[in-house]
Amino acid sequence: MFDLYLNAAVGGALTGLVYGLMALGLSVIFGVVRVVNFAHGEMMTGAMYGAILLAQAFKLDPLISIVPVALVMFLLGYWLQRGVINAFVTRPEHTQFMLLVAIAIILVNGQLIAFGPNARNVQVDYALDSYQFGPLILDKVRLVAAGAALVISAALFAFFRFSLTGKAIRACADNFLGAQVVGLNVRHLYALTFGIGAACLAAAGCLLLLLVDVTPSQGPSYTLLAFVIVIVGGMGSLTGALLSGLLVGVSEAMAGALFDPSAKSMFTFALLVLVLLFRPQGLLGRKP
Amino acid sequence: MSGLFAGLPRRALVAMGVFLLLLLLAPWLVNAYVLSILVVVLYYAYAGQAWNIMMGFAGQLSLGHSLYVGLGAYAAAAVFVKFGVNPWLGLVVAVVVTTAMGAIVGFLAFRFGIGGVYFAILTIAFSEFTRIGFDHWLWLGGSGGLFLPVANLSSNDLVNLRGAPVMFYYVILAMTVAALAFCRWLLASKLGYYWQAIRENEDAAAALGIHVFRYKMIAVMLSSAMTAFAGVFFAFYYNNLFPEQIFSMGRSIEIIIGPIIGGLGTLFGPIVGAFVLNPLADGLAELLQWVGIDVPGVKQVFYGFCLLLVVVFLPGGIWPMLARRLGLERGH
Numbered sequence: 001m002f003d004l005y006l007n008a009a010v011g012g013a014l015t016g017l018v019y020g021l022m023a024l025g026l027s028v029i030f031g032v033v034r035v036v037n038f039a040h041g042e043m044m045t046g047a048m049y050g051a052i053l054l055a056q057a058f059k060l061d062p063l064i065s066i067v068p069v070a071l072v073m074f075l076l077g078y079w080l081q082r083g084v085i086n087a088f089v090t091r092p093e094h095t096q097f098m099l100l101v102a103i104a105i106i107l108v109n110g111q112l113i114a115f116g117p118n119a120r121n122v123q124v125d126y127a128l129d130s131y132q133f134g135p136l137i138l139d140k141v142r143l144v145a146a147g148a149a150l151v152i153s154a155a156l157f158a159f160f161r162f163s164l165t166g167k168a169i170r171a172c173a174d175n176f177l178g179a180q181v182v183g184l185n186v187r188h189l190y191a192l193t194f195g196i197g198a199a200c201l202a203a204a205g206c207l208l209l210l211l212v213d214v215t216p217s218q219g220p221s222y223t224l225l226a227f228v229i230v231i232v233g234g235m236g237s238l239t240g241a242l243l244s245g246l247l248v249g250v251s252e253a254m255a256g257a258l259f260d261p262s263a264k265s266m267f268t269f270a271l272l273v274l275v276l277l278f279r280p281q282g283l284l285g286r287k288p
Numbered sequence: 289m290s291g292l293f294a295g296l297p298r299r300a301l302v303a304m305g306v307f308l309l310l311l312l313l314a315p316w317l318v319n320a321y322v323l324s325i326l327v328v329v330l331y332y333a334y335a336g337q338a339w340n341i342m343m344g345f346a347g348q349l350s351l352g353h354s355l356y357v358g359l360g361a362y363a364a365a366a367v368f369v370k371f372g373v374n375p376w377l378g379l380v381v382a383v384v385v386t387t388a389m390g391a392i393v394g395f396l397a398f399r400f401g402i403g404g405v406y407f408a409i410l411t412i413a414f415s416e417f418t419r420i421g422f423d424h425w426l427w428l429g430g431s432g433g434l435f436l437p438v439a440n441l442s443s444n445d446l447v448n449l450r451g452a453p454v455m456f457y458y459v460i461l462a463m464t465v466a467a468l469a470f471c472r473w474l475l476a477s478k479l480g481y482y483w484q485a486i487r488e489n490e491d492a493a494a495a496l497g498i499h500v501f502r503y504k505m506i507a508v509m510l511s512s513a514m515t516a517f518a519g520v521f522f523a524f525y526y527n528n529l530f531p532e533q534i535f536s537m538g539r540s541i542e543i544i545i546g547p548i549i550g551g552l553g554t555l556f557g558p559i560v561g562a563f564v565l566n567p568l569a570d571g572l573a574e575l576l577q578w579v580g581i582d583v584p585g586v587k588q589v590f591y592g593f594c595l596l597l598v599v600v601f602l603p604g605g606i607w608p609m610l611a612r613r614l615g616l617e618r619g620h
Contacts, residue, residue, distance in 0.1 A: 036405050084600075087600075091603070093349075093404050093405060094343070094349045095599060095603060097349065097405065097408065098548055098595060098599045099596070099599045099600070101351075101541060101595065102592050102593075102595035102596035102599060103592070103596065104592075105541065105588055105589070105591060105592035105595065106589055106592035106593060106596070108588075109585035109586075109588040109589040109592065110585070110589055112583075112584060112585035112588075113583050113584075113585045113586065113589065117584070216585075220537050220538075224409075224412060224413070224416065224537075227409050228409075228413070231406065231409065260424070262420070262423065262424075263420060263424065265416060265417075265420060266417055266420045266421065269413045269414075269416060269417040270417070272409075272410075272413050273396065273410075273413065276396070276397075276400065276402060276406070276410060277396065277400060280400055280401070280402060280406075
């Protein structure tokens with residue numbers, strides 16, 4: 001019995017790292033541009049469909065598809081911020097929200113029209129491989145996905161920590177006026193940030209494709225999941241997003257093992273309510 | 289009552305009167321199909337008006353109003369199906385349940401200073417949480433749905449809310465008109481001014497001595513109580529309830545698109561929005577079907593583009609612009 005729970009928890013933690021990468025994209029965008037990307041999950045299912053098309057056309061492994069899909073999503077994100085959202089940065093919060101809700105509605109139903117309501121997936125030849133460590137049995141796909149998510153997250157951390165562009169973006173987030181005063185091209189940096197966020201979710205989408213099927217209707221659930229993870233971890237905290245992704249992954253898996261897999265998001269929402277009540281700034285967030 | 293119309297130009301009164309008369313005579317003027325669309329239009333006008341109290345008047349963005357529709361619908365339907373309780377008494381149960389829910393959501397959010405986007409996400413989380421709960425609540429049918437005994441369409445029984453579409457049409461028309469008058473009264477009351485002060489600047493409102501927490505609570509409870517009516521109507525009009533549908537985020541968004549397109553915070557915005565949006569979407573669906581394209585999702589894409597266009601080009605909504613053009617504004 002204990003073995004079962006242990007396996008569920010570890011498997012959940014591995015999936016959770018991929019969730020963390022998805023939420024990282026949202027956190028980066030919110031932390032810098034101060035716009036909540038309400039089309040996050042819908043953009044991710046879009047990226048997942050992109051990887052499926054690549055797999056069908058060129059037999060590409062989703063792991064390899066990460067590169068082209070993330071590049072396309074980066075460009076789309078850059079364009080979306082520069083062309084559409086930028087005009088809304090100074091508008092009231094609810095107007096920004098409605099703009100992205102509109103984009104989300106168009107995306108999710110556009111996918112429904114283009115790909116139909118049925119679940120699609122990609123078969124990789126190592127899908128059923130697994131490793132055994134004592135009582136612990138780990139699926140190869142889960143390990144690969146979690147490892148890749150960690151590597152990409154580490155690259156992102158390094159980019160923000162050490163690169164000049166990363167520092168410039170952090171400067172915009174810290175002090176909008178100051179960044180303008182010292183001559184940073186804020187418009188470009190905002191668009192860049194949105195592009196990076198979109199590339200993150202594209203990578204997360206490709207990795208998730210190793211683990212789950214995709215349907216258009218999952219878009220809103222992923223958006224919600226990303227929000228919950230970011231709020232639980234603390235808005236703007238990158239480590240927090242990764243940690244809380246892990247936590248949510250474990251809680252989903254435990255809900256599946258203890259009760260019923262379809263009740264998993266109830267656990268996640270319960271986690272959200274608890275955090276909002278007792279630690280509104282999130283696990284690793286700074287006090288407002 | 290005369291205060292309701294104070295300051296309106298004569299042509300606005302005439303336009304309102306003619307519009308209301310046309311709606312009252314509609315069952316004789318249009319066929320059953322158009323009437324069924326009108327019922328949907330009025331349903332969204334009513335639900336939008338209820339939502340508008342929270343967002344348009346008090347500035348609290350709720351993206352989870354399907355929670356209150358669903359709870360109201362399930363409460364009244366459950367006591368009707370399980371215990372044979374009359375729907376109007378069921379309505380009381382529904383209002384109590386949804387108001388309590390609204391109070392819980394409001395208390396958790398406002399007590400701990402959760403606002404803006406966080407509040408919106410909390411409302412979604414609550415409706416999703418409830419949806420999953422109802423999916424697993426087998427006493428009420430679970431995800432298989434709850435069904436009401438189908439009405440005998442030839443006789444109208446207003447007491448038990450069983451009857452022909454025409455009866456439901458008049459019920460929802462009466463509800464919409466009553467909601468409009470009620471909101472008109474609210475907006476001009478002290479409460480309405482407090483809400484608008486909170487909406488514009490919460491800190492300034494608090495500094496003026498407005499008990500912000502109390503009035504935000506009143507907004508969320510009133511809005512959820514009013515939305516319960518919409519839920520009860522939905523249950524008895526459609527006779528079937530599925531958690532997957534009634535609590536879905538898509539339903540919440542359909543409720544709020546009308547007021548936003550019509551004009552957030554205005555009295556006629558929700559009505560204009562519903563009247564513009566639903567017939568357009570249904571017309572589009574008809575047209576596509578006629579051309580031979582029958583794919584799900586087209587209507588929603590259309591909604592998305594409408595919302596996008598209004599948000600980008602007409603941030604105030606259709607009604608304020610329309611009222612100015614037609615000279616229907618309240619006198620200065």
